[in-house]
Amino acid sequence: MKNHLIAIVLLFIGLTGFSQKIVFIDEATFKSKVWNYEQNSTWNFIGDKPMIIDFYADWCQPCKMIAPHLAAIQAEYGNKLQVYKINTDVTPALANLFKIRSIPTLLFIPANGDYKQIVGYRSQEQFEELVSSILKVEK
Numbered sequence: 001m002k003n004h005l006i007a008i009v010l011l012f013i014g015l016t017g018f019s020q021k022i023v024f025i026d027e028a029t030f031k032s033k034v035w036n037y038e039q040n041s042t043w044n045f046i047g048d049k050p051m052i053i054d055f056y057a058d059w060c061q062p063c064k065m066i067a068p069h070l071a072a073i074q075a076e077y078g079n080k081l082q083v084y085k086i087n088t089d090v091t092p093a094l095a096n097l098f099k100i101r102s103i104p105t106l107l108f109i110p111a112n113g114d115y116k117q118i119v120g121y122r123s124q125e126q127f128e129e130l131v132s133s134i135l136k137v138e139k
Contacts, residue, residue, distance in 0.1 A: 022074050022083045027091050034084070034109070037097060045109055050081045050135035053107040055100050057089050062121045063104045069124045073131060080137045108134040 023029075031038065034047055054070055056063035074083040088095040088103055098107065102119050108130055109115040116134050131137050 020074060020079055020082060022071060022085055024085045024087070026086075027094055030084075030086070030091075030094055043114060045112075045115070047082070047109065047111075049079070050111050050131075050137050051084060051107070051109040052081065052131075052135075053084045053086060053109065055086050055088050055095055055098070055105045055107075056103055057087060060103050065121055066104055066127075069122070069127050072124060073127050076139060077131065077137055081131065081135060110135050 025033065032046075034051065034053070035044055036046065052070065052073065054063070054066070056067075070083050070085075074081075086094050088100065095105075098105070098117065104120065106118045106122075107115045108118060116130075118130065122130070
């Protein structure tokens with residue numbers, strides 16, 4: 001009985017404890033987790049894993065349409081990557097930093113190298129292709 005209880009607890013931890021969630025970030029968090037552009041004016045990724053950053057607004061319909069796709073990507077890939085969301089109405093300075101004029105705009109940031117900026121709606125399958133080709137992350 002004790003072994004069954006331990007197995008159930010480990011299964012629960014495996015299903016819930018190791019998957020990451022999408023994180024909504026502000027300018028201070030961006031500078032501490034992605035790139036401190038005040039200390040280094042050229043792109044210098046300081047993250048510890050590949051990322052997708054979704055620049056969105058609450059009123060944007062295409063942004064709402066990709067939200068479930070991004071949630072599925074985060075759930076599928078778990079700790080292999082991180083999805084961040086930045087509300088352009090709340091933090092316009094970050095949108096301006098990347099010269100974002102249309103939303104949704106997403107940054108695909110591999111662990112090494114430059115980011116790729118993608119504008120507009122993409123399907124779940126297209127997101128998975130981008131994760132594989134740009135971020136070099138496999139399931």
